Amino acid sequence: MTGTANLRELLTRNMRTSGIYIAFVAIVALFAFLTGGTLLSPGNVTNIVLQYSYILILAIGMVMVIIAGHIDLSVGSVVAVTGAISAVLVIKNGMPWWVGILAALGAGVLIGAWQGFWVAFVGIPAFITTLAGMLLFRGLTLLVLNNISLSPFPAEYQKIAGGFQNGLFGGPGYDVFTLVVFAVAVAGYAFAAYRTRRARIAYEQPVEAMPLFILKLVAVAAVVMWFAWQLANARGLPNVLIILAVLVMAYTLVTTRTVFGRHVYAIGGNLAAAMLSGVKVRWVNFGVMLNMGILASVAGVVYSSRSNGAQPAAGNMFELDAIAACFIGGAAVTGGVGRVTGAIVGGLIMAIMSNGMQLMGVDQSVQAVVKGLVLLLAVAFDVYNKRRAGAR
């Protein structure tokens, strides 16, 4: 085996990616302590998942937009308008719940294509296009809703974000099904990690030492199973967590393993070089914006389901939370750098902070101040790291 990396090397080699996990653990520990353990109680862990899932879904799309060197300020308005379209069809016109979902997703495709057209083919900077979209889709939300809130959704629709999978295997006071699903997931993760490791060894690439590798797996398994245990002791496996997990896995693969994902990084890293390497820059930009529209509509469905209706002001400021999640998660302002998992952890840091401060009864105003400072510090840390690395 060649070049085995040890723990210290693993941590220091890339502070940009490992720093975020350390920060996450520190923030969880801090708020668990400050709330006297309430933060990590089964009910609250479930609550965090339900309450912030739509921000995380937005962050997945947003990180790709940011990697490509753009930004999307319209996602909050898109969440509102897609939720409103769904609500009008289902609540006002009595259509079945799935028609609402399909219509919302369809609207997301159209919105994504609309913004993609202006960004990719006309060449309007995404900042301007989506700033216009922010106003445009907010206005359309008000038009569609006639300026009044709609509620409630039928029970099936509410289950998208509020429902749970549980009781399938029964269980003595906790849900066995949830535990089984998570156990299978952990086993799958371990298997995939092992296969990757074998392949890397076969190609004579450096890997971490065996004990370290096992330690990492055990740590991941422990955290995940503890999380499952908390869920199982509350209400079981939330539907929205399944949606989120599928999206995270799918988009991690898309960004790291596909040609499209590679081209997104190439465009953000050096636009001219990507163009001269045969990357169809316009179509990739179009795809990135289209994808953001679709994910924003997924978030729109989840949010309308969770809030059990549509409001004219829905999704306000969501874009800022999603963008903050990406930058806290290590994405670079200049493009070319960022990871889906990073954005998710960044989003979770925001979620834990909000939730923790709510539990402590901290005033809204103070919460905003703290979140703003954390975003600033996270990017300052990133800038510092880059400067240190580029000190030559």
Added chain:
Amino acid sequence: MTKHILEMRKITKAFPGVKALSDVELSVIDGEIHGICGENGAGKSTLMKVLSGVYPYGTYEGDIVYDGEIQKFHSIPDSESKGIVIIHQELALIPYLSVAENIFLGNERRGKNGMIDWNQTNHEAMKLLKQVGLDENPITPVMQLGVGKQQLVEIAKALSKDVRLLILDEPTAALNDDDSEHLLSLLRTLKSRGITSIMISHKLNEIAEVCDRTTIIRDGHTIETLDIADEPGIQDRIIRGMVGRDLTSRYPSREHVVGEEVLRVEDWTVYHPTQPGRIVVDKASFNVRKGEVVGIAGVMGAGRTELAMSLFGRAYGRDITGSIYMHGEEIQVRDVSEAIRHGLAYATEDRKRYGLNLIDDVRRNISAAALFKLSKRGWVDQNKEIKVAEEYRGSMNIKTPTVMQTVGNLSGGNQQKVVLSKWIYSDAEVLILDEPTRGIDVGAKYEIYTIINRLVAAGKAVIIISSELPELLGTCDRIYTLAFGVVTGEVPVKDATQEKLMTLMTQEKTKDREVRA
């Protein structure tokens, strides 16, 4: 006794993990032009950054003695206040500001009320421009000037700061021969006015032509300081010092086995993308055969890069007309990916801006143009990708600890090898190499030439665009000359001389004017 304006004594500068300079000595006599030679990465630029205060006092060891006193520069303004001005290789002018605004940037001429006195500013700028021999209106925006004139504006800016020691880092790297000549004679004029200059250059003929003495740096050590006048065959002497070995030949020899025609271009005409009606390439026709190296010679602005980029999937220009034939059949090349599919490759002259994703690693830069070879239904086989990158690391002798290394951290020569690997892996049949050895040290140049020889030996066709005529004469089978967008000649290398090529490269200028007038 000669008076030294500057002595740098035992300068040592270490970065985490690497010692860039160790005990470097440099002494510059008052009023001379002093050359500094060394391979890329030898430490020349680091030394100049120590001198100009970019690396402040305390971050290096050793003493800077200037004007007989030990200096402790903490920043660039510190050194500038003593009359030391550095002009970097990448020009530091702001394109949207006028010549005068650029000259007095950070040093504005203020009137009584603290506001900028524009009349005085422009008047002084005009005087400075006259001194550097630049006949331009000081209110012209800098972006409207060519690179050569921008360089002169930089020097005017230095003069405005009452410069006594002028440091030029690769001043002629981006200039054509005329502009270079003008710049060098300007240095002599400045010298006659008592301004001392330090010039870093890879162009040894320029060092030999203009410098009084030169110091050679290798691997962070001073090798020696030579008196140019005392040494016959100075250029070979310098090369020996720089690389620590004799280069028996600067160009590796190869067998010339030329096969059938691969690429033919006919009547290729390209218009400027933003200036309507301006023809950049005018009815250019040429061909390349299998196993052949064809040169395209032309001065800057002759349309060489524009010709290459417009062929490469219309990456430049508009209203492009003409035909491209591969193996005798006409092909349509509407975008870059089509060009790549047809077996064309284009390695740009500016690899940092257009050739590489500097923040990504070696592996992904090598695979960037040929991901289709590594993927099935859109999924990239990453293990195979690593294997491919490792193969090229070995075969191209890319000096990097691992293929996961960020490309931006490699030296110029190794970056260029990554660019070449990328195009070789794309299975190109015709490789257009635009200034393939620009900014690369002598040793790495030789390696690049060797790679080119290997390519043609394997049956590829190579087109080299270069402004260095000896390079074209040393590597090509045939050379086309390009002047003002027109192909003015085709010369087999055995009949070619620098004088002959230069005549062809400048001939159309007069003819062109007559025709159009």
